[in-house]
Amino acid sequence: MPGDYKWKVVMLGDFAVGKTSLVRRFVYDEFSDSYLTTVGVKVTKKDLSIEQDNVSLLLWDIAGSDRFSPVTPEYLRGASGAIIVADITRGSSVDSIRTHVDMILSINPSAGIVVALNKLDLVKKSDERVVYMKSDDFRNSFNGSPVIHFTSARSGENVEELFLSIADKIRKAAPDE
Amino acid sequence: MEKGLNNIISSRFGIFYAVTGTSLMVKFHDTRLIEYLGYADESGKDMPLQELFPEIIGIEKDIMEVIRGERDSITIKRINRTVTGEIYFNLHFFSGALGTGYSYIVVEDITESSMSFREAQQKRNEVIIKNLELVKREEFVSTILETIPAPIFYRDSSGRCLGCNKAFEEFVAKNKDEIIGRDISLILKNSSELLRFDDEMKKYGGIKRYESGIADGYGKERHLIINKSLFFGPDQKSSVIVSAIVDITERKRMEEQLKFTMNELELSEKNLSDKIRIMENNLLIARRAVDTLIQKEFPESDKFDIDCRYLPLEQIGGDFYSIIPFDGFMGVFVCDITGHGVASALFLSLMKYFTDKIKPDLWINPSEYLSIINREYFRGNSMFYFFSAIAGAIIYDNNSSTMEFRFANGGHPHPVILKKSGEAFFCGGNDAVIGLFDEQKFEENRICIESGDMLFLYTDGIPSTYREDGSIIGFDEPLLDIFRKSRRENLRETINAVINEVEIYRGEKKQEDDILLLGFYCK
Structure with missing residues (x-):
């Protein structure tokens, strides 16, 4: 039976990795080169039709975290899914993926997780780093072996796929209502 | 009561509130809240809480606990919305009195402080990003530095080493931990040469380049070119001297x-x-x-004139001739050996010996004469030197106007008879060169020479004359043509004309062999 679903999806990742840009590209199909840091949280709704279901994704664009300003765990409460974003050109942000995965799972063990390696437009696809990050070894190095998408908010490459992927993951995990 | 609370809170803290019940419908709300959140004012109507605050989706159960009084409060901090402009607020849910089934919702506007906070965060993040870029650049520069094979190090004004590359570590036989932060004099013994010009550079700056000999970290003497440059820090007071060392020990050795x-x-x-x-x-x-061996004067005779032109290629040529008068005949010997120089001189001495010592009767028996020379020469010819020769005699009778040229030819160019009429032809046969075979037989030739005829003997320098275009005079008709067109009244002029024709034929090309032309004119 078709249903109506509202799912909270949190965007997590270090600062300046492109979380806000991915949401803007997905929801408004816009992109801006200028960097404006996010503070607090901004919730944006995106309605989707998946098969016969109406799905509203509540995308929680949360301020980028680092060791000086960690993510407030309260933001993660009630999240059905999380998109962990990293800047493919910034090794430290890729290293942080593990921390974000562990954090969301510690608060919500059933949350669906996908990873976005963003700023694909800044590297060659044959780049050693890209080749490694496409490997199973890399994927399996994270708790729950999340699906990894290589995205570019600038060009829009794989952005739609990323959000559909998290919606699909949540939908499959959600109990029938 | 709520209106009263609203007024009190709003007037004191500038915040808004609304109330919800277990149905998660907003039962009462402040009209200013609707306006603040950017919704149309439908004051008086109940509104679903999730519609007013989609931020609570997912935590509805937690809010129900607050409404039921099972927990005191829930707060969602720093929610950002774009209404007419950017707003930031904290969303609080407070439990009402026990059993009421209500929760107070307080929206605390923090836009002003959040904008300031965002500005500060923006600057901080930009600095961090710049810093990351700088780190990347530093890593890049560091990588370049490490890959340069020349030892490079830099130190502060007090001589303390601040950094170096791998090549410098190898040069001083120490690792970076033992180098960085230490005085250069502690890193390398007798390091004073590395510090030369430092004081001058600190005063006047610039670049210095000098050669020096220094022992490396293993005590091995090195010849070095030391390049130094001074940099001032941003304060223009602290200075760093960068030194790059080029090891020229091997070059010096070479x-x-x-x-x-x-x-x-x-x-x-x-x-x-x-x-x-x-x-x-x-x-x-x-x-x-050799000059003493070469015959320059010829025997005088009423019967014929004799003349010769000899143009050796080098100081000592390989051609030899000898004309010896006897009663009733004139002994004639012409030869040409391969080679020139001292070896030819020795050969000419030998030939001179042969021709001087030969018995008169052998001159008129030239076949036998050449056979003897060939045999003697062949048996002593360990160097494989060969030569061509004509030996013979011009035999005459005082009562006759004709003469006979009796000769044997060992590989030598044919003699030429040039008639008074200008006609010319080659004479006799030709056998193998001297020194090639033992017991070689030589045919005897007899040619009649008439009054007015000229007989010419020559070496192969004449027929072997080349032109620039590669053509050669040769041993056939073209050679005879030269004789024909050179015929003059007397012998000397004829010989000069032949030599002249040969030189014309050769043109600009260099003479490549000795030239000998020996002529007899029968009166």
Whole structure:
């Protein structure tokens, strides 16, 4: 039976990795080169039709975290899914993926997780780093072996796929209502 | 009561509130809240809480706990919305009185402080990003530095080493931990040469480049070119001297080797020059000796004139001739050996010996004469030197106007008879060169010479004359044509004309062999 679903999806990742840009590209199909840091949280709704279901994704664009300003765990409460974003050109942000995965799972063990390696437009696809990050070894190095998408908010490459992927993951995990 | 609370809270803290019940419908709300959140004012109507605050989706159960009084409060901090402009607020849910089934919702506007916070965060993040870029650049520069094979290090004004590359570590035989932060004098013994010009550079700046000899970390003496440059820090007071060392030890060794080799070469050249001088002296002596062997005056005769032109290629040529008068005949010998120089001189001495010592009756038996020379020469010819020769005699009778040229030919160009009429032809046969075979037989030829005829004997320098275009006079008709067109009244003029024709034929090309032309004119 078709249903109506509202799912909270949190965007997590270090600062300046492109979380806000991915949401803007997905929801408004816009992109801006200028960097404006996010503070607090901004919730944006995106309605989707998946098969016969109406799905509203509540995308929680949360301020980028680092060791000086960690993510407030309260933001993660009630999240059905999380998109962990990293800047493919910034090794430290890729290293942080593990921390974000562990954090969301510690608060919500059933949350669906996908990873976005963003700023694909800044590297060659044959780049050693890209080749490694496409490997199973890399994927399996994270708790729950999340699906990894290589995205570019600038060009829009794989952005739609990323959000559909998290919606699909949540939908499959959600109990029938 | 709520209105009263609203007024109190709003007036004191500038915040808004609404109330919800277990149905999660907003039962009462402040009209200013609707406006603040950017919704149309439908004051008085109940609104679903999730519609007013989609931020609570997912935590509805937690809010129900607050409404039921099971927990005191829930707060969602720093929610950002774009209404007419950006707003930031904290969303609080407070439990109402026990059993009421209500929760107070307080929206605390923090836009002003959040904008300031965002501005500060923006600057901080931009600094961090710049810093990351700088780190990347530093890593890049560091990588370049490490890959440069020349030792490079830099130090502050007090001589303390601030950094270096791998090549410097290898040069001083220490690792970076033992280098960085330490005085250069503690890193390398006798390091004063590395510090030369430092004081001058600190005063005047610039770049210095000098050569020096320094022992490396293993105590091995090195020849170095030291390049230094001074940099001032942003405060223009602190300075760093960067030194790059180019090891030219091997180059110096090669230079020394080269110098030694050059000296050796110079010495060898001198020895060689001395040897050449001795050889030239020997050659000069040999030539003088040969000069005495070459016949310059010819026997006079009422029966014929004799004349000769001899143009040797080098100081000592390989051609020889001898004309010896006897009663009733004139002995004639012409030969041409391969080669020139001192070896030819020795050969000419030998020929002179042969021709002088030969018995008169052998001159008129030239076949036998050449056979004897060939046999003697062949048996002593360990050097495989060969030569061509004509031996013979011009036999005459005082009562006759004709003469006979009786001769044998060992591989030599055919004699030419040039008639008074200008007609010319080759005479006789030709056998193998002298020294090639033992017991070689030589055919005897007899040619009649009439009054007015000229007989010419010559070496192959004439028929072997080449032109620039590669053509050669040869041993056939073209050679006879030269004789024909050169015929003059007397012998000397004819010989000169033949030589002249040969030179015209050769043109600009250099003479490549000795030329001998010996002529007899029958009166």
